[in-house]
Amino acid sequence: MTEEPPATHTRSPIFQDRPWPDNNGVPINAHGGGVMFHRGVYYWFGESYRDANSTEPQATGVRCYSSTDLCNWKDEGIVLARVKDPRSEITEGCVIERPKVIYNATTRKFALWFHLELNGEGYKAARSGVAVADRPTGPYVYLRSERPDAGTWPINATEAQKAGPKEVEALKGMSFSGGPSPETPKHNLLARDFHGGQMARDMNLFVDDDGKAYHLFASEENSTLHLSRLSDDYLSHSGEWVRLFEYKWNEAPALCKHKGRYWMISSGCTGWAPNPARSAVADSIWGPWKELGNPCIEDAPTGETLKLTPSQWKELGYPSVGGIPRKYTLGADHTFGGQSTCLLPIDGKPGAFIAMFDVWRPTNLMTSGYVWLPVVFGRDRFTVTWSDPLHPSLLDGRATCG
């Protein structure tokens, strides 16, 4: 148990992949999540697992925490819970993953979207659930789930794709692995799901400067990302969308905007196991997107050093100023053991972003860890470097690096 920090305590470090106590001294339980900033407060939403002894693998709901300094978090409780009613899509046994919340300034409502799998169906349903609330901390009212973009073609669909394969009916009986496979690209999954809607698994949300919101998700058996503009109220899809990184098998995508350009981080598809992160950039959100490779690097380039000052070291109780301690066992080539979940802009610090990762522990998902690292923008790429702890002051001045 840790003591409640004093109200003036605003520069605490963030320790990587270690239990992160909330205001009650309980480890934060918000996995695959995202952080939304609203009126001076950060809200962290994520998958909440019941307890360490539970044999139930699925999250029991979406939990929210609030903070003004990104380090000290207050538990706001479960804001969307599964229900007992077996007829409900969010009945116990369903899978709720990667919840994200955005605020609609016109309707003044908060939209919560998540990846939903139906009770007893494994990862077959691949649906998007949506709920809405009047306040960031909920309660969120569950509206419905859907396979997005039914009956519409993406902006970049080819005529051949639109013509559809003759064997669409047969395709419905086929099963695909959800991971890289030479079989998947041979089939027109886009056409297969034209009428019923497109598959939607790992997902994220992004609100652009003009108020338009986007839903980014792994589709077509995880082979291809879809980026779909939401309706003006953020509660359905507009029908305007594109396919991205065809047959590149991306998961865990997250988006941000810096200096007018769009930046993306994602992972490969290896279940809960870490793999090399990926990154991409585009001048228009609709593309073309340029793949940039793994943004994680072992050491920050000259001029972008993340080393702590002697006083910071002293403050943190480290014995010497010998360099950044390396407590992780997996390096940059495996995303430091993590998988991306959010690119978080820091309020009041233009150009300062935190890349949020989950370190999954699939035998007990509640104990999965968090790795939050600073993003450093260069002219044509961005990098993510190990830093334990992440001291908030390390985010100062990031804007000058681009």
Ligand code: DGJ
């Ligand atoms: C990887 C995804 O990123 C997670 O959100 C989760 O869906 C697991 N796969 C399930 O295996």
